Amino acid sequence: xxxxxxxxxxxxxxxxxxxxxxxxxxxxxxxxxxxxxxxxxxxxxxxxxxxxxxxxxxxxxxxxxxxxxxxxxxxxxxxxxxxxxxxxxxxxxxxxxxxxxxxxxxxxxxxxxxxxxxxxxxxxxxxxxxxxxxxxxxxxxxxxxxxxxxxxxxxxxxxxxxxxxxxxxxxxxxxxxxxxxxxxxxxxxxxxxxxxxxxxxxxxxxxxxxxxxxxxxxxxxxxxxxxxxxxxxxxxxxxxxxxxx
Amino acid sequence: xxxxxxxxxxxxxxxxxxxxxxxxxxxxxxxxxxxxxxxxxxxxxxxxxxxxxxxxxxxxxxxxxxxxxxxxxxxxxxxxxxxxxxxxxxxxxxxxxxxxxxxxxxxxxxxxxxxxxxxxxxxxxxxxxxxxxxxxxxxxxxxxxxxxxxxxxxxxxxxxxxxxxxxxxxxxxxxxxxxxxxxxxxxxxxxxxxxxxxxxxxxxxxxxxxxxxxxxxxxxxxxxxxxxxxxxxxxxxxxxxxxxxxxxxxxxxxxxxxxxxxxxxxxxxxxxxxxxx
Ligand code: HEM
Numbered sequence: 001x002x003x004x005x006x007x008x009x010x011x012x013x014x015x016x017x018x019x020x021x022x023x024x025x026x027x028x029x030x031x032x033x034x035x036x037x038x039x040x041x042x043x044x045x046x047x048x049x050x051x052x053x054x055x056x057x058x059x060x061x062x063x064x065x066x067x068x069x070x071x072x073x074x075x076x077x078x079x080x081x082x083x084x085x086x087x088x089x090x091x092x093x094x095x096x097x098x099x100x101x102x103x104x105x106x107x108x109x110x111x112x113x114x115x116x117x118x119x120x121x122x123x124x125x126x127x128x129x130x131x132x133x134x135x136x137x138x139x140x141x142x143x144x145x146x147x148x149x150x151x152x153x154x155x156x157x158x159x160x161x162x163x164x165x166x167x168x169x170x171x172x173x174x175x176x177x178x179x180x181x182x183x184x185x186x187x188x189x190x191x192x193x194x195x196x197x198x199x200x201x202x203x204x205x206x207x208x209x210x211x212x213x214x215x216x217x218x219x220x221x222x223x224x225x226x227x228x229x230x231x232x233x234x235x236x237x238x239x240x241x242x243x244x245x
Numbered sequence: 246x247x248x249x250x251x252x253x254x255x256x257x258x259x260x261x262x263x264x265x266x267x268x269x270x271x272x273x274x275x276x277x278x279x280x281x282x283x284x285x286x287x288x289x290x291x292x293x294x295x296x297x298x299x300x301x302x303x304x305x306x307x308x309x310x311x312x313x314x315x316x317x318x319x320x321x322x323x324x325x326x327x328x329x330x331x332x333x334x335x336x337x338x339x340x341x342x343x344x345x346x347x348x349x350x351x352x353x354x355x356x357x358x359x360x361x362x363x364x365x366x367x368x369x370x371x372x373x374x375x376x377x378x379x380x381x382x383x384x385x386x387x388x389x390x391x392x393x394x395x396x397x398x399x400x401x402x403x404x405x406x407x408x409x410x411x412x413x414x415x416x417x418x419x420x421x422x423x424x425x426x427x428x429x430x431x432x433x434x435x436x437x438x439x440x441x442x443x444x445x446x447x448x449x450x451x452x453x454x455x456x457x458x459x460x461x462x463x464x465x466x467x468x469x470x471x472x473x474x475x476x477x478x479x480x481x482x483x484x485x486x487x488x489x490x491x492x493x494x495x496x497x498x499x500x501x502x503x504x505x506x507x508x509x510x511x512x513x514x515x516x517x518x519x520x521x522x
Contacts (some may be wrong), residue, residue, distance in 0.1 A: 001373045009373060012484075016287035016474045024282035027472070031298035038299050039306055040493055042353050046345025054333055056327045068408045071355045071394055075415075084448030095415045096423075107383045109366075110376035118369035119478035130367060176407075217418030220410045 003038040013033045032230065073144025074137050075099065079191035079218060080147075095217065147188060157184050158244045161236075165244055168236025183240060191218060197241030209236035287474035293368075294472060296361035300385075301460060303354045307392075310347040311449060316400065318443040322438040326401040351393050358389050370473040379467040381459050388456050395448035401441065409444075410436055 001009070003243050068076055082094035106111075113126060138141075157167060172178070176189035182194045203211075209230045213223040222230070236244070269275040318339055319329040333340040362382065365371055371379035399408040413436075417427025432439035474481065 006373055013287075013471065014277075014476065016478070016480060017285045017471055019327055019480065020285040020287045022283045023286050024407045027286055027294070029280075030290075034292065034295035035299040035302035038303060038353060038357060042303070042306065042346055042349050043342075045349040045353075046342055049345075049349070050341055051334065051345045051348040053327070053331050053400065054404050056324065056506070057322070057403055057406040059399050062324065067404055068412065069397055071393060072412070079415075092420070096419050100392070103387065106386070107380055109383075110371040110379045110435070114372065118372060120367050120369070120476075123369065126366065126369070130363070134363070175454075217414035218411045220407065220414060 001114050001116050009116065022225070024159065060163065070145065074140035077140040077143045077147070156186050158240075160244050165236045165239055166231050166234035167229075168234070170234040170238060171225070180219070184245075195237065195240055199238050199240045199242035199244075203238055205231060205234040205238060208238055250320055279493040281468065284468070284471075286472050287478065288480065289478040290472060291302065291475050294475075296357055296364060297463075297467075300354060300357045300361055303350055303357055304456060305348045305458070307347060307354060308453065310343050310350065311453075314341045314347055315449060318445075320399070321442045322401065324440050326441060330400050330402075351396060352391055355393065357385055362386060366475055368473065375466065375473065376471050378470065379461060381463045381466065384459050385456060385463065388452055388459065392448065392452050392456070395444045395452065398441065398444045399448060406436075 078094045079096060082098075113123070115123070117123055156173075158169070158188075161169065174182075180192035181187050182196065184196050210223070210228055212233065213221055213234075215221060222233075225233070268341050279407060281366060314333060315377045317326040317329055317340070320500075321329075330344075335341070337343075365379065365382070374464065394409070394412060397405045399405075413430050417423050419426065428444070429433065430440070432443040
């Protein structure tokens with residue numbers, strides 16, 4: 001805003017204040033009503049939809065969908081959007097670039113949009129941002145709410161499994177890998193990449209086990225699995241799409 | 246017939262007045278409260294301007310229910326945390342209600358804060374002179390989200406545990422500072438007992454302290470600068486209409502002065518509008 005605009009605003013606001021009304025009780029009564037209704041709504045929610053206690057933690061199995069609270073679904077979905085076989089750049093986009101750009105934009109916004117106009121219909125850019133950001137957040141949250149949960153119970157439609165690979169598949173199922181990865185169309189479509197053709201990469205078991213122990217975020221580490229399970233799991237995953245289809 | 250003492254006869258009231266005067270003389274609370282409560286705000290402030298106050302009240306509710314939960318909660322990874330949550334939910338009188346309010350309160354607070362921000366954004370209320378009010382507000386939004394993240398783990402059930410492992414991995418994957426942030430959040434390279442204690446203290450001491458501080462700053466700016474007027478308040482609309490009228494009148498004068506525009510229905514727009522008023 002130019003100095004003249006600032007002065008004009010100050011003058012206008014002083015005028016508004018002079019012809020205004022006292023905060024108490026004129027504004028505080030509205031505040032009290034809305035805040036009171038909000039607290040009552042919370043109590044009603046607490047009574048009707050009770051907070052539950054889930055399964056106790058067992059770090060040895062991830063037979064579980066790592067699901068955040070609904071207000072982080074959008075971040076979770078972002079991961080799926082940027083997922084890719086070569087996970088580095090896209091994941092950094094989803095976990096680092098996009099969120100940080102959004103946060104910086106949020107904080108410095110008043111220093112970007114400095115014009116004197118306050119009526120929303122005369123600020124097309126701000127109006128566009130409102131619509132796009134709100135729409136995107138709602139859409140991603142909705143996607144997150146409807147994303148398939150773990151599908152471990154269904155089994156995988158694969159053939160050609162030898163004994164070791166069958167054991168490996170059991171490990172895969174028991175540890176909820178399918179809640180982030182898809183194999184032959186079964187499992188969640190992200191945040192992890194589709195593993196149907198993972199074997200085509202030609203990794204050996206040692207390399208794969210090293211990955212299980214220290215994977216790139218957001219995949220959790222499986223270092224606590226017994227070495228035998230890791231070996232079987234690596235055999236299974238390294239044969240996907242080549243030996244086991 | 247002399248009239249003597251004209252103050253209240255009731256000694257209790259006398260004492261109370263004297264006490265208030267004593268405190269006011271030294272602290273200025275009376276003056277301060279009066280200044281705070283009876284300051285003028287623009288006429289026509291809207292219902293949308295109640296959302297900030299509502300966020301504050303919900304934060305207060307979270308603080309109270311949180312303190313009650315902390316009386317029973319044990320941050321112990323060997324089953325203690327989980328059992329204490331079970332105990333609160335199933336045994337403690339009204340425990341299920343307190344926990345339910347705290348849990349739902351988190352979602353409600355996020356929604357209310359977001360709506361508050363949306364109203365500030367749409368109204369352009371972050372513009373001069375309220376830029377710093379917005380910046381402190383943005384901090385409050387981030388801190389509120391962080392409250393949700395750290396609180397989720399405390400239940401120590403499978404869903405929360407693995408979701409938090411993934412979330413912390415995401416922080417740790419950031420370039421340069423990421424690994425350090427990961428270590429700080431986990432209290433080491435691995436998830437374990439120290440992680441839970443750390444999340445507990447972040448959730449109930451660090452972030453609430455920061456939120457209280459930023460609410461204080463936020464309120465200071467709000468009271469100092471005054472709450473903004475709706476950009477479409479009656480007063481503003483009146484002014485805009487007057488300005489528009491003046492502009493039209495000027496245009497008309499100009500049109501009259503121009504040769505060849507005698508047939509121009511000069512007085513039409515303003516008169517038609519006046520008739521509809
Ligand atoms: C815990 C979160 C928050 C609390 C307790 C809070 C509290 C308040 C209160 C009580 C007001 C007075 C007017 C009203 O109620 O609308 C206010 C105004 C304001 N808030 Fe917040 N707020 C929070 C979050 C935010 C956020 C996330 C933003 C934006 C990023 C923000 C930006 C502002 C601005 C710019 C004003 C001045 C608006 C005006 O004068 O019209 N606040 N806030």
